[in-house]
Amino acid sequence: MTQSDYSNTDKIMMGERSPLEKTFDQGFRWLTLGFAISIGLILISIAVIIAVGAFPAIKQFNFSFFTNSNWNPVTDEYGVIAVIYGTIVSSLISLIIAIPLGVGAAVFLSEDFIPEQIRTVLVFLVELLAAIPSVVYGLWGIFVLIPITTVFGTWLNQNFGWFPLFSSPPAGPGMLPAGIVLSIMILPIIIAISRDSLASLPPDLRQASLGLGATRWETIFRVLIPAAISGIMGGVMLALGRAMGETMAATMIIGNSNRLSISILDPANTIASLIANQFAEASGLQISALMYAGLVLMLLTLIVNILAEYIVNQVKAKYE
Amino acid sequence: MQESLRNDEELLRQSVIELMDVDIFYGTYKAVKEVNLNIPKNKITAFIGPSGCGKSTILRCLNRLNDLISSFKLKGRVTYHGQDLYAKDIDPVEVRKRIGMVFQRPNPFPKTIYDNVAYGARVNGYKGDLDELVETSLRRAALWDEVKDKLGESGFSLSGGQQQRLCIARTVAAQPEVVLMDEPCSALDPISTLKIEELMQELKENYTIVIVTHNMQQATRVADMTAFFNAEAVGNKGNKVGYLVEFDQTEKIFSNPEEQSTKDYVSGRFG
Structure with missing residues (x-):
């Protein structure tokens, strides 16, 4: 040219x-x-x-699939209420543990409480947590966690047995240890996403708050976390999706009982773990019922995602 | 730090903040040297000077906002009503409650207009009528009429100039004695700038104002006192250290300064 x-x-x-x-x-x-x-x-x-x-x-089953708590391949009678309960409750247990732990860790890692070098190492360790195969989590759950939760669960049952969630003596594997293992597995997601959204806040916000005479903690709780809440919620919802779909670790720890029991100390089952356990030997209508269960799981995660999107938008709309 | 010294009564009455032989370091790098300055009560004091002369650094050390930078170190004394701000037993949070700050870019919180203004009062445990405080603060910031019907809307729904006035209202609502302003108009259009300048004139009845500005016309328009800072190169690595050249009545600085470099700067010959 x-x-x-x-x-x-x-x-x-x-x-x-x-x-x-x-x-x-x-x-x-x-x-x-x-x-x-x-x-x-x-x-x-x-x-x-x-x-x-x-x-x-x-x-064959139509909506009775959702009200029936039996899963009996012998009589070809299938219902998923028990495994839906197991899926939701084990995920909720994991969220109850992982949200405070994860958001707390994210706050710590996004502030300058400790020198940069040590923080980098800690962030790396959190990421490593995500790299552990779920079967290893399962093994750890069986050999380390279950003995502990059995002792703890026995105490819970003896002292708070009147409360429906603790109304049975622990049988070893069960909802509680499964929920705890799931919480560890979803921690890295919550920490990484929460930390990113906290770290990406404009530094002006922090300075403005401190400049008004707020302490560091007031700044964190009144300005930084509310400002980053949409990111944090997004991370929590992703984590919830992960917890609901997790198969291997859940199947190893939850006890694989298809009986509906309210108590979290009882063995239970999740949809993912039910499918993983039965597919190899299933035939005929059982395969179809498992597919149906899979479809229900997909719907559940879809609902969670839509709900997440909705909540994030609601929270965001207030600010923008 | 040395123990607090009692200052001369007369000096105390006139000046709110005094800087004595202040050196500021970032790590081993000296950013500002030997600043001596008295900031008079209920006046507007402007800091002018070329980029990198340490104006903002000095401004931020007046309410200990530089504490956020871990390598920051200050030598000398900065006193507020005779109290050493950098004494060991001074709580920086208390300092910032009395010495508020407005920043270069409007930075409202992602909260409603009302909550933005009420924030300072809430964290300071304000006991009075919050609604009333929000209203008076917004009135003082000349924003009330524009926002009184939408206090529940997000602070971000306002224009840039309104946001900056919201930030001023927010600072005023925390009931400080001194308001520091770090180039508060540099992100604003001329009309908003004018509004903020008018506002500053009203605010100085009740507050002592220190403003950093790049805009010399602004300094002549608003400031009673002007401090001119300059920077000089030290060593051979291109490091610059800022220092105070001259501090006097604004009129004198702009019409008949003592120093040649001040004259050169205010007449636009460099900087």
């Missing part, structure tokens, strides 16, 4: 990019569009295939 080209105004407006480059740019657009669509297609095809597989069971 020499200087003389610029005297011709038409040419400047037409551009000097070669047709090949333009085609390539266009092609790249189609390529990325293809990638984006294929993600949607994968999701839809999974949902459709599961729905088709579940169809015989849907026809």
Whole structure:
């Protein structure tokens, strides 16, 4: 492109990019569009295939699937109320433990309480927590956690047995240890996302609060956490999705009992763990019922995600 | 730190904050040297000077906001009504309750307008009528009429100039004695700037104001006293250390300064 080209105004407006480059740019657009669509297609095809597989069971049980607490392959009688209860309660236990622990750790790691170098090491350790395979968590749960929760659960049952959640003596594996292991597994998600959203707040906010005579803790609780709440909630909801879908660790610790029991000291089961346990030996209507259970799990996580989106938007709307 | 010294009664009555032989360091790097300055009560004092001369650094050390920087170190004495602000038993939180700050960019909290203004009072355990305090503070910041019907809306729903006045209202509501302003108009348009300058004139009845500004016209318009800072290179690594060149009546600084460098700066020859 020499200087003389610029005297011709038409040419400047037409551009000097070669047709090949333009085609390539266009092609790249189609390529990325293809990638984006294929993600949607994968999701839809999974949902459709599961729905088709579940169809015989849907026809057979319809909504009684949600009210029946029996899961009996011998009599071909299936219901998921017990495993839905197990899925939700074990996830809730994990959230109750992981939210304060995770947000607290995130606050600590985003403040300058300790030198930068030590903080970097701690952040790395938190990330390592996410790298531990779930089967290892399961092993740890069986050999370390369950003996502890059995002692603790016995005490709970003896002293607070009148409370429905603690109304049975612990049987070893059960909802409580499963919830605790799940909480450790979802901690890294909550910590990482909460820390990121706290760290990305403008430093002005902190200075403004301190400049008004607020202490560090007032600043954290009244300004920083409320300002980062949409990020924190997003992390919590992601974590909840993870907890509900976690299979291996849950199956190893929860006791795999399909009987509905309110007590968290009793063995229970989650949808994911039920499917993992039974699929290998299932046949006929049982396969279909498992597919149906899988569909229910997908719906549950979908509801959680929509709820999360809704809550995050509600909280955000107040601020912007 | 040495024990507190009693100051001359007369001096105490006139000046709220005094800086004596103040050196400021970041780690081993000296940012500001030998500043001696008395900030008079119920006046507007402007800090002017070229970039990097340490104006903002000095401003922030007046309410210990520099404490947030771990490598920050101060030598010399900064006194507030004769009390050494950097004495061991001084709580920086208490200091900041009395010496408020307005920042360069408007930085309202992600809260409602009402909660923004009430924040300082709430953290300070204000016992009086919060509604009344919010109203008077917003009135003082000349913002009440614009926001009185939407106190429940987010502070972010306001324009930049309104946000800055909200930040001033927020600072005023914390009931400080001194208000520090770090280039409060540099992110604002001329009309908003004018509003804030008018506001400062009203505020100085009740508060002592210290303002850092890059805008010399602004200094001549609003300030009673002006301090001119400059920076000089030290060593051969391009480090600069800021120092106070001259501090006097604004009129004198801009019309008939003692120092040649002040004259050069205010007449636009450098900086």
